[in-house]
């Protein structure tokens with residue numbers, strides 16, 4: 001598996017304020033760094049470069065995207081406005097801040113995601129992770145939203161679509177992938193699936209609800225109740241996302257990979273653990289598809305880094321790091337209702353019409369050499385359960 005990185009992603013300075021809200025708050029003694037900050041991405045990099053999974057990864061330097069590439073998913077007028085806004089510190093919407101350095105970061109995040117795509121498309125690796133910021137999945141063709149400026153996952157998907165691939169985007173960031181939904185709203189040949197918490201619309205730049213009612217022929221929203229955890233995500237993938245991918249006939253997968261669904265994330269109300277992300281990685285890898293992952297949310301940086309490490313373990317069929325923090329029990333009482341609600345709107349889909357007792361999808365075991373491999377400080381691979 002290749003990890004793609006570009007130093008310019010660190011140049012995007014989001015400042016400080018009241019958590020995600022920039023500016024001065026007179027009653028606040030000590031402003032807080034904006035949650036989407038460079039230290040977060042550096043911590044993610046360090047975890048993969050120095051954690052027990054490190055020997056299993058190779059690293060590649062990304063590149064800058066050019067104007068034509070960015071315009072594949074955004075209006076040129078929006079990109080021009082954004083570029084101008086980046087000349088000085090500007091709040092482009094409620095909690096989305098840019099400044100000098102941000103335009104380079106935007107182009108680096110998009111170009112590095114494309115570099116990851118190019119490696120997979122060329123057959124150099126089946127799995128490529130674009131470890132980039134700013135994140136992208138809320139960015140719409142003509143609007144920034146929720147820390148997101150350019151939609152990196154959508155750009156990869158559109159590029160793959162133009163190359164003749166049948167592309168699916170799977171988004172497990174805890175927030176609805178509304179930007180990706182908008183980019184492909186009128187594009188039947190890209191499937192978008194978002195699994196997220198029920199948070200509804202927010203602000204002028206986020207009118208989408210994320211509800212199952214917004215699902216359609218090529219967009220599926222699986223909205224889970226607050227408190228949903230590892231089990232809910234496992235079932236959402238096995239019972240809805242993966243059958244949809246199979247019925248759609250996806251031959252290329254783009255994953256919008258966020259860790260703000262963790263039990264400790266300040267921006268999410270879901271209850272995933274590192275083990276849950278390991279399961280997601282194992283399940284996604286088991287699909288056997290060429291896959292590009294783009295970094296989205298995840299804001300308690302230490303635990304997010306652990307979750308990233310665990311996800312990558314899962315992708316590689318490994319089980320290395322212990323989770324010293326997980327203790328909140330998984331609450332699964334609302335999952336049946338949530339999944340039934342998500343399926344009820346999928347009237348055009350054959351899989352959703354079938355009576356269901358058991359998930360049809362089962363993870364494929366990883367190659368034997370990966371099951372046996374050991375990290376330098378880990379417990380050694382145990383393979384899938």
Ligand SMILES: [Zn+2]
Pocket residue numbers: 173174175258260296297298
């Ligand atoms: Zn998020």
